Amino acid sequence: MKYFFFLICLSLLAACSENTNKENYDWQLREGFPKPTIPQTNPMTVEKVELGRHLFYDRNLSFNQKQACADCHFQELAFSDPRVFSLGTTGEATQRNSLALVNVAYNKTLTWAHNGIKDIETQLLIPMFGESPIELGITGNEDTIIERFKTEHYKELFEDAFPGQEINFNTINKALASFVRSLISLNSPFDRYAYDGDDNALSESAIRGMNLFFSEKFECHHCHGGFNFTQSTFHEKQQIDRRPFHNTGMYNVNAQGAYPERDNGLFEITLDPADHGRFRAPTLRNIEVTAPYMHDGSIKTLEEVIDFYAAGGQLISDGPNQGDGRANPHKSPFVKGFEISEQEKADLIEFLRSLTDKNFLENPKHAAPSQ
Ligand code: HEC
Ligand code: HEC
Known part of the structure; x- marks a missing residue:
């Protein structure tokens, strides 16, 4: 019985700490603005956003080390791309004009035209693993790419963001999604x-x-x-x-x-x-x-x-x-x-x-x- 109580307390604690995490993140919204709804499986933390920022700008994420997310999403252009179509890391053109990454955390659906992609984590599988066209070209090169992130610097960033968890594409994906969610623009x-x-x-x-x-x-x-x-x-x-x-x-x-x-x-x-x-x-x-x-x-x-x-x-x-x-x-x-x-x-x-x-x-x- 005692053990049972202990388990309940533990799970409550876990729930509370998830909640606290969520509540603690400062979205820096204007007063009265609603907070974005985020998946319970990936609460926002400053540490994930910071890791995500490093990954977003890192060309090691593409198999041939030639392209990062930031090569199709430029900050000074509100994370859009001045080209009509963007080019993936092997030079293939994307189907559409790159989207600006502005308040994406509020978007009901992701991409220009899809009613089924509702969270950023899912959408990011396209540039990461998509093969038609190849964007970052991770598919088939998973192990090589993960090895590149086992540096002292990244180990620290990952440990801060995901204590006790592995460096893998699940944690990479969650960190990138958190960074994208942090791109809030309400100060025009x-x-x-x-x-x-x-x-x-x-x-x-x-x-x-x-x-x-x-x-x-x-x-x-x-x-x-x-x-x-x-x-x-x-x-x-x-x-x-x-x-x-x-x-x-x-x-x-x-x-x-x-x-x-x-x-x-x-x-x-x-x-x-x-x-x-x-x-x-x-x-x-x-x-x-x-x-x-x-x-x-x-x-x-x-x-x-x-x-x-x-x-x-x-x-x-x-x-x-x-x-x-x-x-x-x-x-x-x-x-x-x-x-x-x-x-x-x-x-x-x-x-x-x-x-x-x-x-x-x-x-x-x-x-x-x-x-
Ligand atoms: C019926 C809904 C609708 C109305 C009304 C509408 N828009 Fe749009 N707007 C859209 C859609 C949908 C797109 C994307 C269309 C596409 O790419 O085929 C778009 C695209 C745009 C874009 C380009 C966005 C980008 O990121 O490339 C601008 C700028 C824009 N609209 C401004 C306006 C202005 C100004 C008006 C009023 C004169 C207006 N829109 C009226 C639905 C609408
Ligand atoms: C080769 C160029 C390219 C690369 C690399 C790329 N993107 Fe994109 N991104 C695009 C294009 C093009 C779209 C629009 C796709 C569509 O609508 O079908 C897009 C759409 C998005 C969207 C959807 C935004 C919205 O409002 O629905 C997000 C989020 C995003 N990208 C984030 C990222 C992240 C994070 C990375 C790195 C893992 C990345 N992108 C890598 C070109 C790229």
């Missing part, structure tokens, strides 16, 4: 205006642009709404389950709603014809620095993105992707096109620029470690 001029009551944080033009952004005429907020500028969020206070994938009328190659063969979005997962060309509306935080835009990096500037929405989609009159995206039968009714003056366009862009969080792009806590 817009935030200072909206949440700190600093009336001088936004220019007149940005304020006009903000009102346009949230207007029913422009409709942006229906898909890029909420504190993270995407409907695709999930956090401790969220009750409603929203369907976050939309077809914005970029293509219509067969006049029946298909996107170019390279990428049909959510349809590739669900095989439901209505999901042709449906992608997640990404966050617009730090959007100024994450060009090129859209899942295929096909739009170069914010001005062109706005022209695209004003036209209610994209008409391509020749070439392999020829077709009238505006008439795509799967297009969201919120992308209906609108008249916009040059001044309004400039204002809207000024507002989008006010979502740039300089501190995030320069924060040494997210930067490559010095050793």
Whole structure:
């Protein structure tokens, strides 16, 4: 009986210490902002984030030591990639434009278009172990790669993050996911205006642009709404389950709603014809620095993105992707096109620029470690 009690106490202690860990991590959120929901199997700790940061920037994680996560996710570009498609460690192109890593901890689903990948740990298996295309190319080279991390320096980092546990791809994966979750950006001029009551944080033009952004005429907020500028969020206070994938009328190659063969979005997962060309509306935080835009990096500037929405989609009159995206039968009714003056366009862009969080792009806590 005593032993039984002892066991209960032990398990309670373990539960408490997990909880304490979770509670102790300082997300550095603004007051009133919800905390992200995280898997119980990987509570946040400062030590995991620190180990994850080292791993994120370490090319030893790729089999040929030529590539790190950071080679497709650059901090000064909000962890996006300026190339249309990124190249894996053997030079193969990725299917899509690299996503910025901004407030990923809040994302309801991961990647541009997948309704089944709901935690970062699972998503990271793609760049780590994926073979088509090869990104880091770990598959088949597991032992060699793990050996590289058995240095004194890493042994210490792993022991701090995962006391008594092995250096393996499970602990590596958890540390990387923790680092990605720590990349929180909530300190743009817009935030200072909206949440700190600093009336001088936004220019007149940005304020006009903000009102346009949230207007029913422009409709942006229906898909890029909420504190993270995407409907695709999930956090401790969220009750409603929203369907976050939309077809914005970029293509219509067969006049029946298909996107170019390279990428049909959510349809590739669900095989439901209505999901042709449906992608997640990404966050617009730090959007100024994450060009090129859209899942295929096909739009170069914010001005062109706005022209695209004003036209209610994209008409391509020749070439392999020829077709009238505006008439795509799967297009969201919120992308209906609108008249916009040059001044309004400039204002809207000024507002989008006010979502740039300089501190995030320069924060040494997210930067490559010095050793
Ligand atoms: C070869 C380039 C490349 C490498 C290397 C790479 N990524 Fe990515 N990353 C991408 C691309 C491209 C996407 C978008 C994939 C998609 O939507 O299908 C992406 C998406 C992501 C996402 C999803 C973000 C979201 O909002 O859904 C996370 C998280 C991520 N990467 C983290 C990492 C980490 C951590 C590593 C290192 C283990 C890594 N990436 C290595 C190119 C890369
Ligand atoms: C119907 C939902 C919807 C509406 C309305 C909408 N967007 Fe989007 N937005 C999306 C989706 C989905 C994508 C990704 C589309 C793709 O890649 O195929 C996107 C992409 C973008 C991007 C590029 C993001 C990146 O990281 O590459 C920007 C910028 C953007 N939208 C701004 C706006 C603005 C400004 C408005 C209002 C004029 C607006 N959006 C209205 C759903 C929407």
